[in-house]
Amino acid sequence: MDNAKKFLNSGYVAGDAPFPDTAQMDHSESSIGEIISKANNLSPDQLESILQYQREHKVRFGEAAVAMGLANADDVMWALAQQFHYPYSGEKEDTCSKELVVATSPFSAQAEAFRTTRSHLIMKMYSGSTPRKALAVLSADTGDGKSYFAANLAAAFSQLSGRTLLIDANMRNPRLHEIFKLNNASAGLSSILTGRAVNNVIKSVKSMPSLFVMPVGTVPPNPLELAERPAFGLLVRELLTKFDHVIVDTPALSHGMDGAVIASRCGAAVILARQNITRVNKLQAVVGALRMSETSIVGSIVVDH
Template sequence: MNSFQTSYPSSFGAPEDRKDPAFRDTEQGSAPDRSIGEIISQANKLSPEQIEQILNYQRENGVRFGEAAVQLGLANSDDVLWALAQQFHYPYASEGRGELNSELVVGARPFSEQAETFRTIRSHLIMKMYSGEGPRHALAVLSPNSGDGKTYFAANIAVAFSQLPGRTLLIDADMRTPRMHELFNLERGDVGLSSILSGRVASKVIQSVRELPSLFVLPVGVTPPNPLELLERPAFGLLIRELRTKFDRIIVDTPAASVGTDGAVTAAKCGAALVLARRNRTAVPSLESLVRTVGMGATQIVGTILNEY
């Protein structure tokens, strides 16, 4: 997904953190400030002799520690960016250093052009949804067809939000072809959204993402035979209402409209929707049909995304 075009009718400050012992939580500690040199040295397991070599080069050439380490071949530019991110407490798991899936570009390559595009969209959503005194809706991500990039988008925009203060929850409501557990390397297990909505379990189903301490994921769990019926139950609306008191932002992935009305039903319970289409693939009539279906309820369509990949 190379770039996005956004279209918004036009307003998110992060409310104070909320904590609940029912969820498996990991807090991002406020570690004492460390120098870039100390972070690079520890991460790359540099010997005292190598550190002294870097310091000598630094003094002789008037450069920073990171630049000297790169020039001497004892670190690379990605190491320096990672160290800088650690110094500023910026959640970031660079490729080869963490276990984030490469599709999670905002977390794995946060300084790339793609990641910057997601941050721009995040800013637009903040201005649209979270500025002002109105209720904070959950945001359902919809698209007409499978393969539009909806799950990729939902996962990365959730990662982008998790890099702000507050807690972000990503819900996998695609109970037909769920993928979030794969993207975030989570245990599929028997518990998840489907087990909550079927009344089989109601606690400890939300999992934290180790590399991104402010991001939490509610996976599908067991794929049910009746996903639409589960979403139409009052339990889903009650669940969203409860989760909105626990998390600062909620992003919800949905199935493509071509396989059913799950997405529209989910959006109605969330209160807000963002519609994604794919250039040269999404047919205008199918996009119009999706927008009309969503518009039948009180859902606020906060914007549209054009996937140009």
């Protein structure tokens, strides 16, 4: 527990660097042309040719650049996103897996579904005067898409104001480090809970400056026991004072009670079920496990995964 307190008091992320100042990356006062020109390293001659095409054809700068082959549609959308403070990972960046559709395909129907889910959860979790809670993502079986859902939901929350933390508490079969292309061999959640490390535990996501990830680190032989330690509850409570949104990925309940224990420390849970796959009796088992504590079930999601 002392190790958790040391970590929380440090206020540092990977590389002992403080939380990034997103104001330093403010493009709101730049024109689309300036942003595209800098991003694509356009020469003065190329820039002038785009402006000439724009004047002749009476189109926007982005349309002219695309028509002349000096930019593509993704470049234009990325530039617009910078102006409107809407972070995502464009084609030129390789900072996360294509599974993270909210970051890599932010204007797709899938991404919109995650934003809709985010809105529902905000109305459910942040209304009234109830204390803030972390959100655990649970399901009955492996392969239900918990990590995919948790990662994209966290990315959607990070596109709002404030900071979002995504914790990989699946200490049996972690996947978030793969989605975000992080090194899971270094320190992580298991390091804090076992008192082995306090630095370089929270990783920043380059393409999404308001999103942070705490990977599992070394997969421990006693995941349930670590989740049941008082340090885990202390860690979650303190992180809620440092981040605006905390989302936690968990192991499937088919592996044991880890997910239910983690959810009880978080205070709120959303349950995933696979369409035409998940059995009703297994969902009832998940709900029954959560009802052993005061965990609030804030939603259930049927996914086609």
